[in-house]
Amino acid sequence: MSKNKIKILVTGGKSQLGKTLKTMLPQKDMDFSFTDKKTLDISDRKAVKQFFKKNKFDYCFNFAAYTNVNQAETDQDAVIDVNVGGVSNLIKQAKKYNFTLVHISTDYVFDGKKRKPYREDDKVNPLNFYGVSKLVGEHIIQMQLKKYMIVRTSWLYSKFNKNFVKTILELSKSKRKLKLVNDQTGTPTYAPDLINFLLFLVRTIEDNPKKNYYGIYHFSNEAKATWYEFGQKILSMAGINKKIKPIDSARFESHVKRPAYSVLSKKKIKKLFDYKPRKWDKALKDFFE
Numbered sequence: 001m002s003k004n005k006i007k008i009l010v011t012g013g014k015s016q017l018g019k020t021l022k023t024m025l026p027q028k029d030m031d032f033s034f035t036d037k038k039t040l041d042i043s044d045r046k047a048v049k050q051f052f053k054k055n056k057f058d059y060c061f062n063f064a065a066y067t068n069v070n071q072a073e074t075d076q077d078a079v080i081d082v083n084v085g086g087v088s089n090l091i092k093q094a095k096k097y098n099f100t101l102v103h104i105s106t107d108y109v110f111d112g113k114k115r116k117p118y119r120e121d122d123k124v125n126p127l128n129f130y131g132v133s134k135l136v137g138e139h140i141i142q143m144q145l146k147k148y149m150i151v152r153t154s155w156l157y158s159k160f161n162k163n164f165v166k167t168i169l170e171l172s173k174s175k176r177k178l179k180l181v182n183d184q185t186g187t188p189t190y191a192p193d194l195i196n197f198l199l200f201l202v203r204t205i206e207d208n209p210k211k212n213y214y215g216i217y218h219f220s221n222e223a224k225a226t227w228y229e230f231g232q233k234i235l236s237m238a239g240i241n242k243k244i245k246p247i248d249s250a251r252f253e254s255h256v257k258r259p260a261y262s263v264l265s266k267k268k269i270k271k272l273f274d275y276k277p278r279k280w281d282k283a284l285k286d287f288f289e
């Protein structure tokens with residue numbers, strides 16, 4: 001008899017991750033249902049309740065989030081509605097219907113003072129409101145669920161929506177000189193690489209029912225860069241001959257604090273699963289192909 005397909009709900013189907021996942025279908029052992037803000041607003045408690053009453057899943061990939069880091073500072077109620085209230089609504093249903101919640105979090109839960117790759121159990125101390133809201137989302141999941149995976153990632157980009165790579169390519173057309181901060185270090189993550197990791201995690205859990213692989217994981221591409229270095233690589237790979245001026249973040253017109261260092265350590269996934277993300281510049285090459 002053939003095995004039943006794993007049923008997976010995707011919230012925030014129009015996110016970078018949702019749209020990327022759609023390009024990677026079909027997956028022969030998995031059956032995906034996509035929802036977006038219109039069809040399932042995760043902050044709407046009643047709508048979420050109704051939805052799960054009618055539809056049953058083994059996993060929920062929560063890609064829905066308030067992600068505008070700058071705007072989050074002044075739009076705090078809306079941020080909490082989604083990044084905490086929305087998560088809480090999904091937790092209730094996960095408990096009730098016993099599905100596994102796969103939730104995406106961020107490097108911005110850290111303050112950047114460590115200056116060495118951050119491990120999953122390192123001290124958190126977010127510097128901005130977006131980071132605070134994502135951290136509270138993590139905490140309520142950890143307090144209330146057993147079957148969850150929180151995957152922290154960083155500097156996410158893809159062919160879709162607004163992201164750093166697309167912004168740099170766009171700005172390179174219109175602005176004479178680009179300025180990028182050279183005192184914030186992190187690691188870019190190509191969305192298809194993160195999706196592959198999520199699919200790997202689900203399969204690993206399914207194949208090892210006696211093991212407890214639930215918990216928190218870090219995933220980004222490998223190695224590190226500053227925004228300036230990342231920008232330079234984007235332009236050189238795109239074949240655009242344009243100068244970028246490296247600047248200090250203090251000179252950048254932003255009222256929002258960001259960690260000066262937020263490289264995520266991948267030791268846990270390497271040790272536990274022998275999973276080795278590729279380097280960020282190699283992944284970036286794929287973006288241009």
Ligand SMILES: NC(=O)c1ccc[n+]([C@@H]2O[C@H](COP(=O)([O-])OP(=O)(O)OC[C@H]3O[C@@H](n4cnc5c(N)ncnc54)[C@H](OP(=O)(O)O)[C@@H]3O)[C@@H](O)[C@H]2O)c1
Nearest residue numbers: 012014015016017037041042043064065067104106153156
């Ligand atoms: N982007 C990054 O650099 C980065 C870094 C680290 C972690 N992350 C995390 O990765 C995840 C995915 O990020 P992304 O960049 O792929 O996101 P994204 O492209 O910014 O999309 C977020 C999506 O969530 C939807 N959404 C907002 N409120 C919602 C609600 N109440 N109900 C349902 N959907 C809602 C948005 O819809 P509308 O557009 O209609 O509002 C949008 O389609 C998020 O959890 C984010 O915090 C991102």
